Amino acid sequence: MATIYDVAQLAGVSPATVSRVFNGTSVSSEKAEAVRAAAKQLKFVPNRTARSLRRQSSEVIGLVIPDIENPYFTEMARGVEDVASEAGYSVVLCNSDSEIEKESTYLDIAIAEHMSGVIIATASDESSLDGILATGRPVVAVDRDTDYEIDSVIMANRAAGAAATRELIDAGYRRIAYIGGPAQIDTAAERADGWRDALAEADRAVESDLLRFSTFRVDGGRAAMEELLALPEPPDAVVAGNNLIGVGAIQVLSEHDLTPPKLGVAVIGSLPFTTLSPKAVTVVRLPARHMGVTAARMLLERIRGDVQPARTIVLRNELQAATPR
Amino acid sequence: MATIYDVAQLAGVSPATVSRVFNGTSVSSEKAEAVRAAAKQLKFVPNRTARSLRRQSSEVIGLVIPDIENPYFTEMARGVEDVASEAGYSVVLCNSDSEIEKESTYLDIAIAEHMSGVIIATASDESSLDGILATGRPVVAVDRDTDYEIDSVIMANRAAGAAATRELIDAGYRRIAYIGGPAQIDTAAERADGWRDALAEADRAVESDLLRFSTFRVDGGRAAMEELLALPEPPDAVVAGNNLIGVGAIQVLSEHDLTPPKLGVAVIGSLPFTTLSPKAVTVVRLPARHMGVTAARMLLERIRGDVQPARTIVLRNELQAATPR
């Protein structure tokens, strides 16, 4: 691997000049040309490690998400990546797997690798950002809000839960259940609150039997749906608290020959790769990519030195209603 | 941020001793204790950048994939990650978006960041690994083979194509189309060869009208399926060259009220998050996670200095047949 010394020697200049050429500071155009030619000839690639060590920062941003196999998060990752790479930053994707330990390891890596900043969808409300924030690096929370005074981009979860539920009410369903993620995750709780809101608003009883907190994964949706169907008085409709729960629930319904809209289904979040008719299921789309884009922009502003007070941006969701039955 | 010098001073030892404690070389237990105590007190985190610069390597492996939104690749990423983190390595996920330029940027980053090795599903057969291989870093190819003499883990693509097709033949379908990815991507071409094999084996004519090369994405599957249905003599079954093509094709079929098995469908790769009855579609499962696991193990062996000749591992696929109609 060629270094700036090799390039400097070949170009007949000092290493400092080579560095300047690659950092856009003023260099006479002849020397700059010579340096570029030499660099090309030697296939010189600047050593980022050395640069980071010297500068105490690197043009890398960390993106920590709880489930890399969830299309909601990969869609968000795309948004982050597009903005970041546009600005010359690369994105390191870290999968915390919803485990606080893994999450904290990745956060340590972010510090140790001198990453410029971090965008994180926390694994739980126990997640600690103390270490990374102590280094002064900017951190932006996405999807899930935190107790820290940091920028965050979240969804209108309560409104989404209410909109989904309302849609099923309007379609004429009577007993509407709700399957959410883990109760201790705020987004799950808020969406469930929205479900309650909509039921109350329509003067419906809120039966605790019909409220299920599960996992934000397909198997969670499956298990909860099975339980609901086994109830003495099963529901005639269900709100799925996220995309994967929706998939699991619909799978179970199909197996029981209750494919929607036989049993009404509304999903908070897009149904990934669905092969279902879009008319059969109500979808409250969450703008995941947009969330990523917004978070990345905020982070870049902070990296560039913006010091205004922490902002929280709440993204509106879009209702894609099924046709009433 | 505390450095080893701070720790050394507090513990009353030399920086080298601190380094030794953190690298597991022999240090008297009293001093080791003192160092650990000092490190804890100062919240010392070893600076990976400095370590990498010095060691000319870092415990990070790069994983370059062409589509982060494709569950096939994220499933593979999980496999890689599980093995890597077990061995103390972290994984940096890079999305080339099937673009050679992005791919080569990420490869440059891998070099510049001193990553220990790279696992790559190449964007195309034009992909150049010259740069990264010149550095002596191990590279393992996954999913798509390369012209380089490197380890690779690939699927039995031709066999998968044949198995999928054979299943439709056995189920009694007469005109079986094939929708594959871009013809210049080997995996796409090989799977199509399998389709030809199976047709020939059954003494069926191979009509070029029924062979479509598209993209490996949902929209590609949709477009090709629409074209096939618009044919004067449309097919009565179709083989989808990958998971996303399968999703697109089934979407179009559902819209035309031809939901499988009305029109037969076989998919090479798992149908992600499907809500379809598993009986309706033949799936030739590709062991993506296993591919990731295998590739990661091979890479780690190479990183540890294994110098045996390049190996190619071909993974068997599993047939999950639909019930014959």
Added chain:
DNA sequence: ATGAAAGCGCTAACAC
């Protein structure tokens, strides 16, 4: 505008 030189934090010879 350019060069000389110090130093980012760590590791690995090399001495003792």
Added chain:
DNA sequence: GTGTTAGCGCTTTCAT
């Protein structure tokens, strides 16, 4: 077993 020291490749004062 432990300390001293050079140096990984780069950026950035400070002179010139």
